Amino acid sequence: MRFIEAEEGLPLITQLSYKLDEDQCLLRWQWPEGLQAVYIDERAADRGLYGESDHAPQPGELRLYTREEYKAAGGYRDRIDQVGLVRYTVYACIMEHGEKLLIRQPGAENTVEISTGRAKIRYSIRQKSSLLRKYKTVQISVLAEVEVPKEALCYVKKQDSYPASIEDGTVYPFLRDFPAGRSTLPVIEVGKNDYVRLFFTDGRKYGRFFELIPE
Incomplete structure (x- = not known):
């Protein structure tokens, strides 16, 4: 054939x-x-x-x-x-x-x-800081209903406040696809006054398929 x-x-x-x-x-x-x-x-x-x-x-x-x-x-x-x-x-x-x-x-x-509807991507970002250190740790956890390609998501870091959009800070890509289910990413270190949020790399493109929901 x-x-x-x-x-x-x-x-x-x-x-x-x-x-x-x-x-x-x-x-x-x-x-x-x-x-x-x-x-x-x-x-x-x-x-x-x-x-x-x-x-x-x-x-x-x-x-x-x-x-x-x-x-x-x-x-x-x-x-x-x-x-x-x-x-x-x-x-x-x-x-x-x-x-x-x-x-x-x-x-x-x-x-x-x-x-058949947009697949849900739920995410949480946990921060831990210490009075004696200049940096704090951030850990991102993603719960996806279906496999999500790494190109669909990124995280954005901004000083003094949470970023409002992908253009509102420094953009960092992910290195691996997200399988269906929960993925807890390795801890990253950021400045004490830095804040991190997840975004679609292209909301118009990937928003057709996924719904991004903070937990």
Whole structure:
């Protein structure tokens, strides 16, 4: 099984749409004449959806779905059990010399993105200081509903008051992705009058997928 690029004369998927009913998703599309099967790629809100390059789907990640199954079910039904953005891509499948060929279409006619709500990122910042030291320690803890790429978050340090935005202080990146669950970061040392707060590196971009909540 391998991918080929769409060209004139090949069957293409059109009119792909979806309907949500609680945790159930129903996909429907227009089948080209003569096409008997498709392969469906479902992806959670991963790096590709945050604007970075997608990896090509592997055969084991795709689900075969036949025209007969579609007719019997009235579409393609799937249960969504994750928070965030889910992308479905439907690839027409044809046979050539005994080999399955999946057609990669230009544009997005065979792709839909479904938002199931923004994933929550809760965070806390604990400070500890001593009268005898010039510095205080700060420890950041992050509780994420889904994996969060390190590029999405940063912390900002400001003297004498908490920073109001990413532009209101010195910006520091994170070095590792945040897995789903709680991550407690190593202690950092800042000046006694310094204050730290977490922000999205790009609120417009990552605010589509996540909600940042102080604990």
